[in-house]
Amino acid sequence: MRQAMSVSSQAQTIPRTMAAMQLTGHGGVDKLVYREDVATPRPGPGEVLVRVTATAKNNTDRKAREGLYPTKEKGDVTSFQIGGAPTLTFPRIQGADVAGRVVAVGEGVDANRIGERGLLDFNLYPDERRDLNLAPDYYGHGADGGFAEYVAVPSAQFHCVDNPALADAQLASMGMCSYQTALHMLTSAKVKAGEHILVSGASGGVGSALIQLCRILGAIPYALSQPDKAQALRELGAAAVLDRSDMAGFTDRVRELTGGKPIDAVMDLLGGEMTDHFIDSMIFDMPQRSSYPRLSIAGASSGNESEIMWTRIYLYQVQIFGVSHGTREEAEQLIEWIRDGQLKPVLHAAFKLSELHQAEDYFVNRSSNFLGKIVIVPDAQWSEHGAPFALPVSA
Template identity: 50%
Template sequence: MTTPPLLPDTMAAVLLTGHGGLDKLVYRTDVAVPKPAPGEVLVKVTACGMNNTDVWVREGAYGTEEDAAAVSTWRRQGNTLTFPRIQGADTVGTIVATGEGVLTGRIGERVMVDFSIYNRDDDSLADIDYMGHGRDGGYAEYQALPAENAHAVDTDLTDVELATFCCAYLTGEHMLERAGLKEGERVLVTGASGGVGSGIVQLARARGAIPYAVVGKGKEQAILDIGAEKVVTRGVADLPEAVAKATGGRPIDVVADLVGGPLFNDLLRILRPEGRYTTAGAIAGPVVQLDLRTMYLKQLQLHGSSQGTRKDFRRLVRYIEDGKIRPLVGGVHRLSDFHRAQSDFMAKAFIGKLVVVPDAVHDAQADGRS
């Protein structure tokens, strides 16, 4: 029989207290440790990856409580964000307690968390939410979550390395799944040095496809090293010409776009007739101009994508266990230094993912105890 560890009553956590600047993120050490409800587990957090969504939610980019036309209100429940909220989607840690109906034998499992809150039993994503928005996430020492979302992963990767996959790679995998990327096809990835983009480069290779990447200056070699066939430096005068040169005139079957903004029309021009465009972000601007003639005369498919399905997550776990994808740790920060962590994240001077760890875990790793 597994004996549950003694748990504290309070924990350290970063609370999002409202929409606005970094001052809305408050580090506290007196937050109540959550208790797992029936069907849930309590995870002692050892690492949590950072994402653009954390910033956009803080800034109110998806809409605010006062905004009746909030982007997030497409969900069945309306805007599920309430304050204070603990953000953080990419949790890795150890199960330390179980709720009613969950085997106590799971205590002690090291798990990677599927951050999606599924409101349906099938694989439709028409009604989803996510941890760190609809319920508390992993920027804390403990997190309670549905037991089905806690996945044991058979890997020698460290907790920090494992925390680089969750949100970014699941998002990327669902983008490629929606676009139907097949073995031997060519995919152009924008924003390829970020968490999702660098993940897509590797996920495309895992499918047997050929990834080409658009990256910022100085990051070209790093993206070639993880599997890009060729790279194009962002900001070239004629993107379609530069891509054609990189591919040797071969067609691009799929564009996986995370940038949007002024690049959008060029990306549609780059696609072959009957090509597929898929997007899960717009870091250069969400509002774009679309020439419908390009879309219908080339008979293009346009796919919006967000998060991923249970099947996508299980496939991601298999990729990790089979060594088909590898982590890219761009930096590690203490939980108490969260303002600096998010400032570094927004500066985008790294490749891959930034990861936050609770102070006690960080100190133990620094001392060689973990």
């Protein structure tokens, strides 16, 4: 039995040790080690201690584990280090999109927060600016995250969401890693109501968030995905779904869907050779446009290098926006939309924390019917928060 420790301003005793999945180095899933004797964190000044009930899995977990964030040398095995120095040290507990309950508070935090259910703004902000985030890092990379039973985070970034219509696993699936990235892609490109927006990688976490956010902003989203996901994406809000497995005649198909109008802005999560097709969809009739073509990029699942003629960029005045994380203001706006029920969870399935290896394999080798987020639930919380969303036995 775990020993309990006393934490100031708490409603219950907290165990001295906890279960957690630790990343022990760059490499395969064998670098993820499940332990039940990890020291439970204590909340520092201005922090809350959260008992984790669910944490969404993101593609960045895999990319960080495999060291797939090179910014200069192609063959580098490296972590996300935009601040100038690596912050991923081992062992590290990954998991950015954390939902749970406050069980203790640190100095300076109102004890009335104990018992609150909330969702974490996953950013490790470099400063206090609310509208700018120039050196982003995140929980699960530069600090321990939610693939554990407990996590200590800033009180101001753990936002109360008490909407009873949302289960904890559903709340985690709406985490900031996907939704804030999606919103920042749209705000960077200054997307406005009535515009035609192409969303690539539409069935993933960021893509499905983009479709919903376009509708909130009044824009018209067109999804690029597999045909067997078309119905679900249309139900989510896509005006139409284009088949990503058949890019021949892509621009002609866009013309048909938009009534002959070019795409106003592309939200690109694919990269690779797809990027040139996306530019084509925006520039085929420049005099008809009312704004510059805009390309927001926040992923490269189809390839980290795109071959593009620069004359196509500067002669057609294509504006390109690189997006990783968003801002405090955007996070707070998303929380309001979640509380109001304007954003809907797109949850695919839940896995036990001890089965994270299987979840990683399923995520990488997922079948064509995969849509939405995978959520990881601590074993101790499984019966209440995970089991209702487990994969069918035949999956």
